[in-house]
Amino acid sequence: MKTPSYIQNINEWKEKFTFQVPVKVRFSETDAFGHVNNTNAFVYFEEARIEFFKHLGFMQKWASDRHETMIVVADLQCDYIKQMKFDQKLSVAVHINQIGxxxxxxxxxxxxxxxxxxxxxxxxxxxxxxxxxRSIPWDDEVKMVLEKELDIEERR
Structure with a gap:
């Protein structure tokens, strides 16, 4: 496997993931060639990201009409390594690499x-x-949760 530029050491990188969600490939996610259509990778990333933010307790606030902030995706990149097919069981993991x-x-x-x-x-x-x-800085409470999560991931 050719290692993407954002991964320095694949084994160390893999160990940082502490949060994952199971995904089963649905028939509607496959194309005429019988494998997962490339656009669905981003759907899998979104599913893991949302569940991760729920786990941290943030999604409930951001989704509320009474809360002044929300999150948006600024950029997203995917490297396709191996084909995935209908009914295949996958594990989609996400971790914080850096807090801005x-x-x-x-x-x-x-x-x-x-x-x-x-x-x-x-x-x-x-x-x-x-x-x-416009962007809004993380408040102290959110930043503390994010830093704690990052610390947990880095200690693995």
Missing amino acids: RSSLDLHYMVVDEDTEFCLTGRGTVVQISKNTG
Whole structure:
């Protein structure tokens, strides 16, 4: 496997993932060639990202009409390693690579039942104001949770 530029050491990188969600490939996600259509990689990343933010307790706030901020994806990258097919069981993992002033650099890893890499990816999410669309720095409470999560991942 050719290692993407955002991964320095594949074995160390793989160990940082502490959060994962199971995904079963649905028939509607496959194309005429019988494998997962390339666009669905981003759907898998989104599913893991949302569940990760729920796990941290953030998604509930961002989804509320009463909360002033939300997150948006600023960029998203995927490296396709191995084909995936209908009914295949996958594990989609996400971890925080870096915390910015109002952003997070997240990394993604998708493996099959044999723990072979299918996809890797990275992307940036930014917290913005729902009213102005401008970035808003993480508050102290959120930053503390993010830093704690990053510390847990780095200790693995």
